[in-house]
Amino acid sequence: MLNAAERDQLRSNARFVHFKKNELIYLEDENPKDLMILFKGKVKIFRSGVGGRSQIIRIMRPIQFFGYRAYFAREPYVTAASAFEACTVCKIPMELIEQFLRTNGELALFFIRMLSIDLGIADQRVVNLTQKHVRGRLAESLLFLKETYGLEEDGATINIYLAREDLANLSNMTTSNAIRTLSNFVNERIITIDGRKIKIIDEERLHKISRIG
């Protein structure tokens, strides 16, 4: 998507940064400077709301772009990002990206497309998180985690190691409710749990629970 000159510039301006598990990548209210590309690991984008209660807005997998929205909107970050697990991130100055965009229509359309997809997801998420009940929201989150990070070799275990609290923050509920509802799903033979490892037994039923809310 870039020409030779652009690629050269990119190479000389890109920096690779490593983050440890739970390390913060950027903070709310900070000024956005770089486009970030997640090369390795898993990242959560979150925002703290009423009484400091945290809500996970998006989760990232390799190779996805993040951290660029606020720069384009000319505002400080309204979210923060941190590493679910050890990560490698490539940082590219947004000024350079913006400069590319002025002359590279395909690159511009690429960013327009990413933003448009994310906005569509956000629009749907508003309705899902506000209208679905706890069971529906948790079912949706489990399916969403499966879609994003895939399954382990057994073809059933979701490939992420998440605390109940993160699962709760992703699904807009208290940690207690995430734990309780997860237990219910186990009793109903929809999933099995082994510590933080979650195995999906009856995906069809999860879909149904998510659908009816």
Added chain:
Amino acid sequence: MLNAAERDQLRSNARFVHFKKNELIYLEDENPKDLMILFKGKVKIFRSGVGGRSQIIRIMRPIQFFGYRAYFAREPYVTAASAFEACTVCKIPMELIEQFLRTNGELALFFIRMLSIDLGIADQRVVNLTQKHVRGRLAESLLFLKETYGLEEDGATINIYLAREDLANLSNMTTSNAIRTLSNFVNERIITIDGRKIKIIDEERLHKISRIG
């Protein structure tokens, strides 16, 4: 932002369409074809959720762009749009816009900026709608309506004529709760109401209620 040739093309492809009060402008699942520019009137972008319960996602004022996100994301609309009041909308084929974008970097950055701003709003809205209580959400909506549509000549009455149901759908609550909470605000001398006309008496207090949730 456009050159002479682009402006010519635009003129020969733009169509003006009128919509009556409550008329639908586009529907969920429909295929997006046109960029829409609201010239006159007020528009709501909404989505129906669990059990057909409707949630207002965005509201538009002249002169704002809408209807383009789904085209860029290469997906059908996930929302619908309808006219709060009689509207004039200019429709421009998205194919033409996309063609412009490939060579016009400034126009591309304009769309990137709009999408980025809207995505930031959506990210914040997710947290506000899920975490704030009824009073906080309604206070926020009233302030938001004031910001969007302004005040009448008296410098206090919000310049929109909204049913309680729409106010509820904007604030993620039942119509009963919107009515009740509005009455409470009147008793607390924060606002006055005359039918659908809402006058803000104590804006500072509204801000405070919205802030604390």
Added chain:
DNA sequence: ATATATTTGTGTTTTAGAACATAGTTCTAC
């Protein structure tokens, strides 16, 4: 202009989910 439908207003009941409490378990850091 009048009948019918829709919207508004209020009281009452019900319930989903938060808040709180406490104990057992598993990480993590030194």
Added chain:
DNA sequence: GTAGAACTATGTTCTAAAACACAAATATAT
């Protein structure tokens, strides 16, 4: 390897907001 912290689990209580019910007031259509 152990101490302390953080996480998981489950029971109990409390409350905000939905659901329901029914007038009264407006709006809309013929």
